[in-house]
Amino acid sequence: MATVVYQTDKRSGITYAYKSVSYWDKEKKQSRSKRTLIGRVDNETGKIIPTDGRCRKNKEVSTTAKRGPVPTTETARLFFGATYLLDAIGEKLGITDDLQQCFPNTYRKILSIVYYLILEDKNPLYRFEKWSSIYKHPYGKNITSQRSSELFASIDEEAKNKFFRLQGKRRVEKEFWAYDITTISSYSEYLRQVQYGKNKEDDSLPQLNLALVFGEKSNLPFYYRKLAGNIPDSKTIKNLLADLDVLGYSKVKLVMDRGFYSEDNINALFKGHLKFLISTKTSLSFIRKELDAIYDGFRTFEHYSEKYELYCHTVQTEWQYTQHSPYKGDIIAKPRIYLHYYYNIDKAADDEKAFDRKLMALRHELELGKRVPDHEKLYKKYFETKTTPKRGTKVTVKEEVVMKVKRYFGFFALITNETMNAVTALELYRNKDIVEKAFGNLKERLNMRRTLVSSEKSLDGKLFVEFVALIYLSYIKKQMQDTDLFKNYTLQGAIDKIDIIECFESPGQKLRVGEFLEKQKEIYQCLGVTPPSSL
Incomplete structure (x- = not known):
């Protein structure tokens, strides 16, 4: 027998009506019921409004969103300074264009959530409604917790990969790409890739692993991967190379720490004709063999770097690489590699x-x-x-x-197949800390230290939105470093300084921007953005 059951969502306050059909479960030998969503209940009339299962009226037809500002339907005074900055950065880096190509119906919602994550440091998404009511943002309306969950679940793999390709083409240069992995703990028991593994923050919870690829010159991320929490770093290289090849990046240069070192990984990099710079343990026999040959003359004035206050020396040698061919048999090659040794007294x-x-x-x-x-x-x-x-x-x-x-205390070593001196190699390797800083942004500022979702699709979508937010944050940090803006402001301080600029909008009228000071104008200019004016 079918009955109508009503249930209210505590987060959104919306009441839903379900068709409930009772039946007898022969295996469990008990009465069960199956519910089917009918629609949402109008609070004023009490009538049930049919939906398509995602709380949209059936009569609504999906259409491609148009670019440009959302036309205002009411007079409003809103905060505009910081969201204008993010609008301009999105245009400059092509993020807005690329998101529209990949997610034509939802890109405005994605951008609004991205803006919220950046501007509302560590605040959970259920506070979006309050923020939305006082800020001008791309979507222009509230996004409830349920709607944001539905948005995350709608972000599919094909659209994400298209975004990676579009963004990569905008920024691919002849530069090294820093690659590293962090751990994200989770309370969920339902995510398949949440596993116990070597937690890099000594957290006792099970975890996911998140891999990031950054450009060392641009300081911008363009790719990430979600991995099971029990996968060691060294096991990820071959899949990374395969993914980058699918995305159209067959010739890359990677910088990695020693957790990624293994003979198989070095062979895979040579097989792909890729350039690399990787740290390695000094306990390896071939590393010690080459070091022993130069050990006695290592700590001399000629090998001292005043900039880094350590001694350094480079040795050219050969890598014993065997390429397996089903047609010609094993081919043994000896490609050239450089071992850069460093001693910190x-x-x-x-x-x-x-x-x-x-x-x-x-x-x-x-x-x-x-x-x-x-x-x-x-x-x-x-x-x-x-x-x-x-x-x-x-x-x-x-x-x-x-x-x-x-004998080997104070020594460390880097391996590369790119011709460079030891100081240059060290600078490239130390620039890898942009990934560590990015992990800090994800976990602290973007509130990803713990996953707070329980479904695979929602997690995948949320990670993507967090990744897009990370692009904006990485750009702002690099600009602040390049223009010495950090001498006077923290990142949050600079955003807060321009955040208070208002705009005034009214139906049929051009947007008017409120007054702003010379210091606020200087911040925009340091961040590579033209200060706002009335549109």
Whole structure:
């Protein structure tokens, strides 16, 4: 028997009507019911307004949104200074155009949520209504929590990849691309890729991994990937290269930390004829072999970098690369690589002190007979122990082993197949921290330290919107750095300074912009944007 059931959404306050049909479940041996959405209930008339399942009236026809400002239907005084800045950046970087091509019916909503995430630092989306009522923004209307969830779920993979391609074409230069991965913890038990793994922030929750690719000169992101939380960094390179190839980027230069190093990854990069710069462990045998050959003359004046206050040296050698061919058999090639070695005397001293303190603690454990099971390998590696009834336990340090370990304190190494000196390589590698800063923006400013969604589609869509917001933030930060704006303002401080500029709109009238000061004008100019004027 069919009945009508009413249910009110606590977040939006909207009451929905459902057709409920009862039936007997033979397997569970209990009565069950199946609900079908009929429509939403009009609060004034009490009538049920039919919908298509996404709370839009059936008679509504989807049409492609037109560019340009949304015509005003009422007189209003709204804050405009910061959203005008984001409008101008979107036009300059082609974000608005590219979003319209990829999401013609919803790009205004996407932009409005992006603006909210940037301007309302750390505020959750359910506060969008208040923000929307006092700001001029692309969509011009409120977006409830349910509507934003529906928007996120509507963002599909094909449209996202099209956006990556369009944005990449605007910014691809002959530059290295920084690639790194961060972890995002989640409380959800329903997301398939949420897994326990090596959490980079020592969080005890299961996690997702998020990979980002940044241009080192542009300082702008153009691609990201969502990964299962238990996937180690080194396992992601081949899929990354395949994805970039699909997007049309067959010739790239990647900068990566040592978590991505493996022989298979280096071989894959050579196979794709790609340039790379990657950090590696000094404990690797071929790294130590080449370092030992130059060790005695390493700390000389000629090899000292005053800028970075360390010693550096470059060695050219060959990489043992075997390419497997089903037709010609294995082809053994020896492509040229460069090993850049660096020695930091301060770090060497700190490492030696820490190591000696560790040895002292281990020796005390042995002498007192308080052995720790997890330390057995270290006891065996660094100490000789003799126990007699009269003298007790005598512990002797294996000096040769200890000196061999200390020999490489303070050293680190980079590998590249691009011709450059050691200082240039170090500068490129250190510029990789733009990705770390971007992860900070995502987690702190854009409120992505914890995922607060429970469906795969909503998560995918929200990540994309967060990624678009990250492009704007990255542009603003780079402009502030290039123009020394950070001397006088924080990022939030600069936005707050122009945020108070108002606009006045009325039906049939041109938009009027309120008064603004010379300092506000200077901020726009430093950010590469022409100050606003009445339209």
